[in-house]
Amino acid sequence: MLQVEGLVAGYGAIEALHGVDLAVAPDEAVxxxxxxxxxxxxxxxxVSGLLRPWRGKVVFDGQDVTRWPAxxxxxxxxxxxxxxxxxxAGLSAEENLRLGAYRRARGREVADRMAEVFDLFPRLLERRGQRAGTLSGGEQQMLAIxxxxxxxxxxLLLDEPSLGLAPLAVREVADALSQLVRSGVTVALVEQNAAVAFGIANRGFLLDRGEVVTAGSVADLRDDSRVQAAYLGNPRG
Known part of the structure; x- marks a missing residue:
């Protein structure tokens, strides 16, 4: 589904990625x-097209999309x-959702997709007419997803989905993402909270200083001493 090859990128004169390689297969969560x-x-x-790489390639579903706009x-x-x-913020929850389908669906299909979202996040059904800016952090994250x-x-790329959320909201969002993965949605998430990430994903990559340090199954990463010490709060001797 996604292949990243030799990716080098940064901001100004600062190089932030130093030749990153990784892959995401269909129907998996990474x-x-x-x-x-x-x-x-x-x-x-x-990967999403918001930043142009200095070198390297992004291949999505067999197509080189490196130069495609976002x-x-x-x-x-x-x-x-x-x-x-x-x-x-100034639009209702429902209006935000409708914008997500812009150029991707119309008519009955929009209503069907919205029903699926409300089934995944019942709280959004209750808040559908409420301005998005007045929702809680957890509700706004549900709305963004x-x-x-x-x-x-x-x-589906998710950048720090648990950041700044209360513990209950983190659990609700993580449960919904796990449900999406079980339904067959291919997911890649960036997450500083490794415990949350490993509860959703089946495979992972450890990045440090712009490089992939190690990669493997979630079980392997949980047993890795570097992950244990730095991200799971359980250092090994």
Missing amino acids: ALVGPNGAGKSTLFGV ERRALAGLILVPEGRRVF GRALMGRPRL
Whole structure:
């Protein structure tokens, strides 16, 4: 579904990614974990088309999309839920969802997709007429995910979905994402909270200082001493 090859990217004169390689297969959930400044969000910026790489290649569903703009990638089904939610605060929850289907669906199909989102996030059904800016952080995150789902993603990218949320909201969002994975949605998520990431994903990559340090199954990463010490709060001797 996604192949990233030799990716080098950065900001100004600062190189943030140093030749990153990774792949995501159809119907799997992949987590990218690592400390602040590891290059996780930069990687998603390049994959989604928001940031142009210096070198390397991004292949999505067999097509080289390295030079595609973000909107073309989104229309192809490569859809990002950005860090910080970025909902349209002055619009209602329902209006935000409808914008997610813009150019991707119309008529009855929009209503059917919205019903699926409300089934996944019942709270949004209760808040459908409420302005998005007045929703709680957890509800805004649900709305951001729901808006992305309205576009029928073939690969859903989630950048720090648990960031800044209360523990109950983190659990609700994580449960919904696990449900999406079980339904066959291909997911890649950047997440500093490794415990949350490993509860959703079946495979993962550890990034540090712009490089992939190690990769493997979630079980392997849980047993890795570097992950244990830094991200799971359980250092090994």
